[in-house]
Amino acid sequence: MPAAPELSPLKRFSVSESASTPVLKNFIGGRWRPAADGRTFPNEDPAHRGTVLNLAPASTPADLDAAVEAAAEAWPAWRQTRVAERQDLIQRFLDLLEAAREELARIVTRENGKTLREARGEVDSALLEGRHHARQVAAFSGTWAPQFSAETAAWELLQPLGVVGVISPWNYPLNVMCRKTLPALLTGNTVVFKPASFTPWSGVFMAQLFEKAGVPPGVFNCVNGGGAVIGNRLVQDRRVRAISFTGSTAVGRAIQHLAAANFTRTQLELGGKNALIVLADADLDAAVDAAVKAGFGCAGQWCTSTSRVLLHRDIAADYTERLRARCAAMRVGDPLAEETDMGPVAGPAQFQALTAALAQARRDGARLVCGGVADNAEGYYLLPTVFDQVSPAMACFREEIFGPVLALSAVRNLDEALAWANDSAYGLSSAVFTRDLDAALRYVREIEAGLAHVNIHTGYKTPELPFGGWKDSGFGPPENGRSGLEFFVERKAVYVRGAS
CATH class of the missing domain: 3.40.605.10 (Aldehyde Dehydrogenase; Chain A, domain 1)
Structure with missing residues (x-):
């Protein structure tokens, strides 16, 4: 982070x-x-x-x-x-x-x-x-x-x-x-x-x-x-x-x-650039819940937050629409209000870095599904932001953004999902959503990260187990x-x- x-x-x-x-x-x-x-x-x-x-x-x-x-x-x-x-x-x-x-x-x-x-x-x-x-x-x-x-x-x-x-x-x-x-x-x-x-x-x-x-x-x-x-x-x-x-x-x-x-x-x-893999047989609502919780919790400012979502192409459009609807329903505002879902980012330097990252994603060709800068000048507010059509060459796929921004990519199969997930300098946390036990166990074996989750969001941890990352994490x-x-x-x- x-x-x-x-x-x-x-x-x-x-x-x-x-x-x-x-x-x-x-x-x-x-x-x-x-x-x-x-x-x-x-x-x-x-x-x-x-x-x-x-x-x-x-x-x-x-x-x-x-x-x-x-x-x-x-x-x-x-x-x-x-x-x-x-x-x-x-x-x-x-x-x-x-x-x-x-x-x-x-x-x-x-x-x-x-x-x-x-x-x-x-x-x-x-x-x-x-x-x-x-x-x-x-x-x-x-x-x-x-x-x-x-x-x-x-x-x-x-x-x-x-x-x-x-x-x-x-x-x-x-x-x-x-x-x-x-x-x-x-x-x-x-x-x-x-x-x-x-x-x-x-x-x-x-x-x-x-x-x-x-x-x-x-x-x-x-x-x-x-x-x-x-x-x-x-x-x-x-x-x-x-x-x-x-x-x-x-x-x-x-x-x-x-x-x-x-x-x-x-x-x-x-730091981290944590990937959530969603396979074709996944419980999509549960996988959307995981992305919202780990991607937008604490305004996306936690080291194990989800940053990349790798979607099997057969369910990519359906998943993206469900995620867009969830983002639209989120309440962004006063963090002291009990009903607020997401507060501001931590300050002016964070806000400036994040707005620059959003502009770079657009220049690189990523499609803005929803989000951006909030219409609230009182504080340093962004909306829950989602980009899709993200390729591994783009900055929003490779660089740690550390804010409420999800980069969505469509993949052909588990082979490509694992290759793209591991194509990162970072290796802190990760997750896969699937009903296929063999696919889940293969993911656990091959993912290059210190934390591996199956049907659980990337931020989950328990103090009985070690918490740390691989590679540059x-x-x-x-x-x-x-x-x-x-x-x-x-x-x-x-x-x-x-x-x-």
């Missing part, structure tokens, strides 16, 4: 210039602090252009250094805590998160633009995944080696890394943050967390919950600011042993380059599952023989 576009340099406002606007602070070493130079940047409401929700710290390298220092000082004591103590802390945090569900959902909606129903769902997902990690860590341990000598015992010991950096995205600002931060803390690491610049308020709210839960000073730190200023600083600090990042492939590649200098471990969850151990914990530990082989 694209990272929040950074302003270079990040646009700054002093507190004195906007005294009536709420000002957020960083959480470093158990204390709330402004940026070292007192400067801030505006947090805009995407549903109301020009409306500043609050001002966030435009942190300096000195702020980031202070957070890393606090985390490094806290780590020796935190690593010695019992797993049960860490579980207790995380459970208190999750209880507070659940109690704040409605308040936090409204914050996410106001600064991100997703509907209130979607924001509540994000809180629920964070709770589901967080509770899973808190449970699974109790049984997370190394393995015993077979006894090869009567005098010698051998086993694998898992130990925390130390200070780790978490860089979360703006599209799921709390769920992804929890998916990274909670396993890191549960395995005995300390965390420096950088929220996305589009969603600083959500990050600060989560830091407040950790403070209320009783996190020891320095164990969890939250620093807001521009990626080029403090994100790079975090990756390059030799005291930081690992970076878990979700964002664009371009930024992920830059992080990997910087991290290589210190052999810093990385977990990169990156990811690097390093995936999140969730056992690997979500394994990323944050070192392995040590231990051999013990009694003294003679």
Whole structure:
């Protein structure tokens, strides 16, 4: 997924210039602090252009250094805590998160633009995944080696890394943050967390919950600011042993380059161009539901959203008409209204990039079935947009658009569908709709993606299984599952023989 576009340099406002606007602070070493130079940047409401929700710290390298220092000082004591103590802390945090569900959902909606129903769902997902990690860590341990000598015992010991950096995205600002931060803390690491610049308020709210839960000073730190200023600083600090990042492939590649200098471990969850295959025998209504949910949920701004729909040519026209009718019925508008189906995109940079992508699709020869820019100048609104007659040579087939845009292509058979689905630099998620078990199993074997769904939309996941992409969609151990914990530990082989 694209990272929040950074302003270079990040646009700054002093507190004195906007005294009536709420000002957020960083959480470093158990204390709330402004940026070292007192400067801030505006947090805009995407549903109301020009409306500043609050001002966030435009942190300096000195702020980031202070957070890393606090985390490094806290780590020796935190690593010695019992797993049960860490579980207790995380459970208190999750209880507070659940109690704040409605308040936090409204914050996410106001600064991100997703509907209130979607924001509540994000809180629920964070709770589901967080509770899973808190449970699974109790049984997370190394393995015993077979006894090869009567005098010698051998086993694998898992130990925390130390200070780790978490860089979360703006599209799921709390769920992804929890998916990274909670396993890191549960395995005995300390965390420096950088929220996305589009969603600083959500990050600060989560830091407040950790403070209320009783996190020891320095164990969890939250620093807001521009990626080029403090994100790079975090990756390059030799005291930081690992970076878990979700964002664009371009930024992920830059992080990997910087991290290589210190052999810093990385977990990169990156972009996608996810394909939904619909075969001739599919339940078309169910397949349309899947495209609408995964293609237009969160205004198409999630890394596992459906972007391409590969339709067997025998059902392509019927499917396209059913999809067009569903799009026409969708209510686009105020994301805080319960009846709204789709809110705005996340801000001006997203809006400009998406309108440019729509224009490019038309220039390339794709046919606009429905959608485009909404007749609503109050916010950054697009309509659910569908193009058909899309060929693999077109930009809308190949490039990640990251918005409410579906590219439809007609294929002759499963062979062509798989070839076209795999003809991508990305490999995050995918789906097929069919009643043919043999076709479904062949798809599972041959699709080049980290997530494969049969008769389920591309965004579905469960925390018991790994979440990560192939090719340019990811690097390093995936999140969730056992690997979500394994990323944050070192392995040590231990051999013990009694003294003679």
